[in-house]
Amino acid sequence: MTQHPVTSNTARVVAEYREQSLVYRDFCAAMRNLLISLLERGTFKYQMSYRIKSLDSIRDKIDRNAALGKFYQRLADVEDVVGIRVVFYLEGDKRKFLATLVGEMTRSKLRMEEHRKELGYRATHVLAQFGRKRLTLNEYRRFAGLTCEIQLTSALFNAWSEVEHDILYKRDRNLASLGSAAEARLQQQLNEAMRHYLQPASDILESVARKARRGRSRGPGARGPRL
Numbered sequence: 001m002t003q004h005p006v007t008s009n010t011a012r013v014v015a016e017y018r019e020q021s022l023v024y025r026d027f028c029a030a031m032r033n034l035l036i037s038l039l040e041r042g043t044f045k046y047q048m049s050y051r052i053k054s055l056d057s058i059r060d061k062i063d064r065n066a067a068l069g070k071f072y073q074r075l076a077d078v079e080d081v082v083g084i085r086v087v088f089y090l091e092g093d094k095r096k097f098l099a100t101l102v103g104e105m106t107r108s109k110l111r112m113e114e115h116r117k118e119l120g121y122r123a124t125h126v127l128a129q130f131g132r133k134r135l136t137l138n139e140y141r142r143f144a145g146l147t148c149e150i151q152l153t154s155a156l157f158n159a160w161s162e163v164e165h166d167i168l169y170k171r172d173r174n175l176a177s178l179g180s181a182a183e184a185r186l187q188q189q190l191n192e193a194m195r196h197y198l199q200p201a202s203d204i205l206e207s208v209a210r211k212a213r214r215g216r217s218r219g220p221g222a223r224g225p226r227l
Contacts (some may be wrong), residue, residue, distance in 0.1 A: 106131025
């Protein structure tokens with residue numbers, strides 16, 4: 001009997017995962033340590049979380065994408081096995097850190113994707129690999145070809161997206177029993193919260209922070225900025 005290509009690919013990726021899971025964990029730690037070093041050097045205020053995709057999550061991703069015509073031949077093709085999320089207080093700090101990251105990493109090993117919904121999740125996803133210079137070092141050599149998805153976002157948008165994710169992608173039994181109409185109403189309420197509260201609040205925080213920074217840069221004897 002001929003094995004179905006999706007089944008064959010899944011078996012291959014699963015076997016690689018079992019063989020290389022410790023390497024991916026070490027890769028996650030190395031990338032995390034690099035990001036922390038850059039964040040601390042820039043005195044950013046942030047929160048960080050990280051994860052290694054579980055075997056079940058990888059199987060789900062393979063099956064979900066196979067239905068869309070995308071097939072994974074090997075584990076390295078799954079570019080978000082390692083994921084790190086950095087949440088900043090302000091969008092401006094996110095943009096500043098992104099410039100720092102681009103300056104630090106090998107540009108040919110970075111790929112950026114802007115995730116922006118009209119109402120909702122806003123983040124920059126950076127797919128990053130270590131460049132040739134780092135890979136010449138013994139402690140980095142085994143990470144050649146491995147990719148980490150770095151998600152950069154700000155606190156208000158992150159809170160919104162976490163709630164939406166639970167509603168749309170991680171429905172528990174109670175929510176599923178509400179039906180599609182109730183789910184649509186919840187989504188509408190989330191959209192209204194973004195439009196009327198979160199987006200304006202984000203804009204106000206950015207404006208206040210800019211004015212405060214300008215005031216501090218002028219020194220204690222100068223007249224404060226117009227508010």
